Amino acid sequence: MPKSYLSLELIDKTFERGGRRTEVLKQVSLSVDKGEFISIIGHSGCGKSTLLNIVGGLTQATTGVVLLDGKVVDEPGPDRAVVFQNHSLLPWLTVYENVRLAVDKVFSKTRSKKERHEWTMCNLELVQMAHAADKRPSEVSGGMKQRVGIARALAMEPKVLLLDEPFGALDALTRAHLQDQVMQIHATLGNTVLMITHDVDEAVLLSDRIVMMTNGPSARVGEILDVPLARPRRRIELASDRTYLKCREAVLKFLYERHRFVEAAE
Amino acid sequence: MSVTNLKLKPQAAPQPSAQVIALGHPAGLRTDSRLARLAAQTVTNLLPLIVTLTLIILAWQLVCSSPDSSLPAPSRVLEESWELIVHPFYTGQGVDQGLFWHVFASLQRVALGYAMAAAVGVALGTLVGQSALAMRGLDPIFQVLRTVPPLAWLPLSLAAFQDGNPSAIFVIFITAIWPIIINTAVGIRNIPQDYRNVAKVLRLNGFEYFHKIMLPAAAPYIFTGLRIGIGLSWLAIVAAEMLIGGVGIGFFIWDAWNSSLISDIIVALIYVGIVGFLLDRIIALIGRAVTRGTANA
Numbered sequence: 009m010p011k012s013y014l015s016l017e018l019i020d021k022t023f024e025r026g027g028r029r030t031e032v033l034k035q036v037s038l039s040v041d042k043g044e045f046i047s048i049i050g051h052s053g054c055g056k057s058t059l060l061n062i063v064g065g066l067t068q069a070t071t072g073v074v075l076l077d078g079k080v081v082d083e084p085g086p087d088r089a090v091v092f093q094n095h096s097l098l099p100w101l102t103v104y105e106n107v108r109l110a111v112d113k114v115f116s117k118t119r120s121k122k123e124r125h126e127w128t129m130c131n132l133e134l135v136q137m138a139h140a141a142d143k144r145p146s147e148v149s150g151g152m153k154q155r156v157g158i159a160r161a162l163a164m165e166p167k168v169l170l171l172d173e174p175f176g177a178l179d180a181l182t183r184a185h186l187q188d189q190v191m192q193i194h195a196t197l198g199n200t201v202l203m204i205t206h207d208v209d210e211a212v213l214l215s216d217r218i219v220m221m222t223n224g225p226s227a228r229v230g231e232i233l234d235v236p237l238a239r240p241r242r243r244i245e246l247a248s249d250r251t252y253l254k255c256r257e258a259v260l261k262f263l264y265e266r267h268r269f270v271e272a273a274e
Numbered sequence: 275m276s277v278t279n280l281k282l283k284p285q286a287a288p289q290p291s292a293q294v295i296a297l298g299h300p301a302g303l304r305t306d307s308r309l310a311r312l313a314a315q316t317v318t319n320l321l322p323l324i325v326t327l328t329l330i331i332l333a334w335q336l337v338c339s340s341p342d343s344s345l346p347a348p349s350r351v352l353e354e355s356w357e358l359i360v361h362p363f364y365t366g367q368g369v370d371q372g373l374f375w376h377v378f379a380s381l382q383r384v385a386l387g388y389a390m391a392a393a394v395g396v397a398l399g400t401l402v403g404q405s406a407l408a409m410r411g412l413d414p415i416f417q418v419l420r421t422v423p424p425l426a427w428l429p430l431s432l433a434a435f436q437d438g439n440p441s442a443i444f445v446i447f448i449t450a451i452w453p454i455i456i457n458t459a460v461g462i463r464n465i466p467q468d469y470r471n472v473a474k475v476l477r478l479n480g481f482e483y484f485h486k487i488m489l490p491a492a493a494p495y496i497f498t499g500l501r502i503g504i505g506l507s508w509l510a511i512v513a514a515e516m517l518i519g520g521v522g523i524g525f526f527i528w529d530a531w532n533s534s535l536i537s538d539i540i541v542a543l544i545y546v547g548i549v550g551f552l553l554d555r556i557i558a559l560i561g562r563a564v565t566r567g568t569a570n571a
Contacts, residue, residue, distance in 0.1 A: 066471055084474040096468035100490040100565075109486065113476045164476075 011078070012039035013200060014063070014168050019072035021058055032058050034226040036072070038219060040168070043198045047211040049259060050221030051267070056204045057172060059221075063202060064090045064170050077167055086114045089161035093173045095153040097145040097160075104141035107131055107160045114164045131163040132156070134193060151182035155189070162193065171203040175210065183207075184243065187214060195240060208263070212255045213243060220262045230267060233258055346537050354537035369521055369529065373545055379521040381549070383439070384507045387446025391503060395451045396496060399458025400488065409459070420452035424510035428517060438518030442511065449510040450503035454496070461495025462488060490565075497561030504557050508550040523549075 021033040032055040040046050048056045061067035063074055065084035074081040076088065089110075097106045108128045115124055132138040135155040140148050145156070154174060161169055174190075175183040187210060194201060194214075205211050211218045215235050222230040235255050237246070246252040331348050338347035346354065364372035401408045402416075427448050431441040469491055473483050489496075515524025523546055530538040 064475065066474060084471075085477055086475060088475070090471070090475050092468055092471065094468060096472050098469065098472070098487070098490070100493075110476055113478065113482075 013042040013044075013077060014040040014202070015075045016059075016063065017073050017075065019059070019062060019069045019074070021055065021062065021067070022070045031226045032224060033062075033069075034228050036227075036229055038229060038232075040200060040202065042200055045194055045201045045203070045214055045216045046219060047203045047205050047215040047217075048219045048221060049205055049208070049211045049263070050227065051223055051263065052206065054221045054224045054227040056221055056227075060090070060170050060172050060202065060204050063168070064088050066090075086110070086164040087167045088170055089164040089166035090170045090172060091154070091157045091161045091174045093176050095145070095150075095157040097153055097156055099145050102142050102144055103137060103148065103156050104128060104132065106145070106156060107163050110160045111163050127163060131159040134162065134196075135159045135189065149182075151178050151186060154178065154186060158186075158190070158193075162197070162199075166199070168200040168202060171201060173204050173206065176206070183210070188243070190214065191239075191241065208256055208259045211259060212237075212252060213241060213246065218255075218259060220259065220267075222267050231262055233262075346540070351537040351540050354535070355541045358538055358541055369519075369525065371521055373523070373526070373542065376521055376523045376526045376542075377545055377549055380511050380515060380523045383442050383515075383522070384446055384504075384511050384553075387443040387511075388450050388504060388507045390443075391447045391450035391454055391507070392500060394447075395454030395499065395503070396458050398451075399455040399496070399499070400462055400484070400492075402455065403459035403462025403492070404488075413459075416452060416455055420456070424449040424506070425513050425517070428514055432518075438520060442514045442518050442522075445510055445514045446507045450507045453502035453506065454499040457495045457499025457502070458492060461492030464495070465491045493565045494561075497557070497565060501554060501557045501561065504553050505550065508546075508553055512546060 016036055016038040019033055019036040020031070023030045023032060036059060038046075048059065050056050058067060062069045063081065065081050065088060068082070081088065097103075098109070101109065108124070111124045111128045111131075115127070119127065129138055129141070132141055135158055137148075137152060137155050137159060140152060145153050148156075154177075158174070171190075175186055178186065190201075191214060193199070203211075203214065212235055218233040218235060220230045220233065221227045233255060235251075237249070237251055237255075335347045335349060337343075338345050338350075352359070358373060362372045362374040365375065398412070402412050403409075424445050427445050428441060431444040431448075432438070435441045435444065465488065469487050473487050478486060511522070512524040512527065515522035516528040519525050519528075523542060527539050527542050527546075530536075530542065
């Protein structure tokens with residue numbers, strides 16, 4: 009087996025609460041190449057956020073390992089920057105200070121003060137938020153906050169960028185705009201990205217591969233779909249593209265026919 | 275017919291003239307109109323207060339105006355305590371000082387005791403809020419101790435310190451510390467998991483986490499505790515000073531009572547009230563300045 013950049017090997021996760029054991033993930037394995045954009049899709053409650061947290065080091069897997077660039081992941085760190093669903097900016101810091109906090113922490117020894125300032129501004133410019141650098145999170149819109157969240161994650165120069173339903177809380181137009189920006193950033197920087205989503209169009213539009221999870225409890229990787237669409241991708245052209253439609257259909261079929269969301273499973 | 279015409283005319287007339295005035299002001303005299311608006315605002319805010327104050331003083335005057343009334347009327351307070359009112363900075367022998375110096379002495383004690391309570395309270399609150407073990411070990415003790423009335427500590431502290439001044443400061447400390455501990459602990463416990471996750475991803479160390487995440491996130495709660503604490507301190511100092519003596523507004527009131535100077539007591543009470551109000555406002559102002567933007571994202 010060729011060694012991949014990020015690999016999840018036989019991840020099991022069991023939560024224990026008051027003597028009741030709930031198996032959330034069962035034998036989840038996944039290999040991601042450097043520069044790949046992977047989406048993980050599944051119904052709510054299938055443990056996809058838990059999976060992302062395990063890669064992020066915020067949650068420990070019960071058994072199995074995560075390997076990133078040949079090293080075992082067992083604690084959180086800036087090499088696996090997370091963009092949280094609800095942006096998680098610190099409200100008492102300005103937009104600039106939020107990004108600067110990450111830059112200062114990660115590059116405290118390797119870069120001068122001036123370089124750190126420039127790097128902060130550079131990342132804010134990348135997400136087109138430099139104009140609001142001195143505003144507080146409460147003074148900018150939801151989409152802008154999420155862009156700052158992305159800038160903060162990118163500023164850490166992570167080996168892998170973890171996006172936890174990053175556009176879930178946004179309206180459709182803002183979401184489309186941010187998706188385009190993420191595609192552009194991915195094209196420019198070539199990051200390795202792992203994104204959780206429940207939006208089929210988003211998954212097909214952004215990803216190189218889509219990991220489809222079966223329903224929990226004991227969720228597994230059901231199927232992995234290749235999205236053989238050339239980049240750069242344009243959403244309007246894709247709307248009638250046959251490959252796009254076929255991928256979309258495949259994901260929909262998986263989610264709504266083979267693994268229908270069953271509310272009362274037990 | 276003619277009657278309706280007459281009625282319509284004055285209705286239509288004010289409209290154009292009102293427009294002329296509205297346009298003329300902001301164009302020429304912007305600062306003037308701002309001042310005028312400020313003055314108008316002050317009047318609308320203060321007028322009700324002035325009216326109620328006048329009514330209260332009038333009622334007080336009426337009730338206490340008979341010669342055999344046990345409490346003095348406002349006019350008698352002015353007359354009897356005139357020296358005290360107009361010479362707040364008077365310095366004499368021993369406890370014979372102007373009211374300013376009495377208040378100043380009390381404030382010094384409060385400042386010392388309160389500063390210690392704030393420092394220790396925030397530290398202990400952080401400990402209890404952060405560690406479940408410390409919470410289980412300490413919280414029940416705090417909950418019991420905080421119900422002990424401030425003055426009940428005084429004999430014990432007099433026995434321990436053998437001196438009035440440190441005892442009074444200790445009473446302030448022990449009075450103010452509980453709300454600070456409890457509110458800080460609640461604030462720390464309520465730090466959203468998101469912020470903790472951010473700290474973990476950034477690998478903030480203990481000290482960085484404390485002053486970059488914990489303190490700002492819990493600041494609104496901490497300041498609620500600090501504000502309750504300063505109010506309680508001021509309540510306690512007056513009572514404590516009555517017992518320990520020396521220069522201080524509490525002893526001044528007690529001394530005035532022993533000398534049957536009821537008017538002086540009333541003047542002192544007004545001082546106590548105003549200073550307490552100012553202390554509360556100062557902490558609230560600092561809190562607002564420090565926690566700006568913290569309340570919500």
